[in-house]
Amino acid sequence: MTQSAAASSMTSFVSSRRRQLVVAVVVFALIALVPRLVSDVYLMNVLILTLLFAALSQSWNLLGGYCGQVSLGHALYFGIGAYATSLLYVKFGITPWGGLLAGGIIAAAIALALGYPSFRLKGHYFSIATIVIAEIGLLLFHNWDYAGAALGIQWPFTPDSWWTLQFARDKAPYFYFALGLFAVTWLVTFAIVESKWGYWWRAVKDNAEAAESLGVTIFHSKMAAAAISAFFTAVGGGFYAAFVSYIDPDSVMHFRFSLLMALPAVLGGVGSLWGPAIGALILIPLAELTRSYLGGAGSGLDLVIYGGLIMIVSLTRPEGILSIIKPPAASRGAAT
């Protein structure tokens, strides 16, 4: 990849970047039209969740996809965002916007604190440590009386308002918020992947030993990836809390959220710009629809289809679904 990028002239690099940006703006604009066409509340909910998880998976992708650090504990940051936003709003009346920012900063700080020891762990040791850390968080929130312990936190009913991020009658504002979050995470990814951080991250992923010889920058770049990734994951968690208006430990910090953040990227194509969105577009509606139509009374058929699909796609398309439409040679995700 680097050879071909170096060989091609700077102007074509710039124009290809510009083209990617134009495509993205067109895609975002087209998505923005969707609420004008869809009025069904159920369908809107599915679409909002799809955009939210596209954004979350895009955030996960920064650390897991580009940097190759397979975190299976991002539910921790999601939950921290949800709890920070809910607690600040419900206990102190602070607007969720402040809560989103606070949650993001707290999560980024925690990611840095946890990253310091855990980035010494390699491969499966790292992944399992992230599961365990998130599980400790879940257990602590289960027992934290101030935050409602296992009962959780209910948001008060208020009139529709952007200030409180509460919209009971019309779901479109949630849709636009989720789209905005996805657009921001996409743009952050777009901006970073061709910066020096982006190159370092791929170097870490490709060959950590060789990258290590470059010294401390590798560790710092992992830390940066973790902090940015955690920040946006927490913002997504805060938004989710505002969207559902009720949270408890299992509904925001359960292990399944860690999976739901990693899976779209893996299915769509890790370490690619559109992989997480493609994955979310397939996975989230599928999960919601199978749960609604097949999951009645815990029949389990939804899990069978969901699990089967994950298995088949990961086995038959290890580079992700995106590799079907993109020849491997041109795909940055596959080349790195």
Add this chain to the structure above:
Amino acid sequence: MTTQAFLQVIASGLLMGLIYALIAVGLSLIFGLMDVVNFAHGEFLMLAMYATFGLVFMTALDPVVLAPLVVALMFVLGVAVYAGIIRYAMRAKANPGMVQIFATFGLALLIQGLAQYFFTPDYRNIANTWLGGRTLNLGGVFLPWPQIFGGAVSLAVFGGLFWLITRTDFGKALEATREDQGAVALVGIDRNRVFALGWGLGAALVGVAGAVLAIFYYIHPQVGGTFALIAYVTVALGGFGSIFGALVAGVIVGLVEALTTLILPASLKSVGVYSLYLLVLFVRPSGLFGRL
């Protein structure tokens, strides 16, 4: 607290720890052999528990008598999962680590869904067994016989496993394959066959654990998750691939969990284990007995 009560906690923790070790060792074995983490390990355990339940229901025999049959069934399952899924997952050229994680995760969800569909989410248990409900009184320390049986089986299995690996041709092939996958082909060892047998053995081992656990634990489709994380922690604490590590770590996990309940509320009993695990890992990133 009295000495007796303290001894009770230690003894219970020790017995549970031996069972944790038994649950974890199959996972560690497979990892040691081929660097693959089976994220459906908990679901294997759950299937073994249902198999025990089902066989007891059908034959009205005691679960202890039926255990070998359960173990044999699990061996077949392990070989089938290797041949049908893992073999293909290992061929992935892009993102091999993630493919393994998500292929086995997908399998875990699939098995869970099937269990919910066929067995319903109800909690079940095996009543009226030979060992069930009986306790041993050791000078005021009460130990339930199913757990004692489980601990004894665990020790026997570990003994057998050490013998298998150090004394048999299969064990030597296993060791050789984990040392150098390329070189074994040169001396005529079929790598695929060793891997398949390794998966069979790994599943059979968790099958033993499931058969033992089914005697005294509730059986439901999510039961795997309860034990899976403990199993991953045990394996990582002991060092991935280390059989001896799994035994030591299992006992440590059981003891720490039991001791944690003396200090923290029962709902936080795992926090002690998880914290210790993280502490050890941050000091020794490859676990207690892991090879780097």
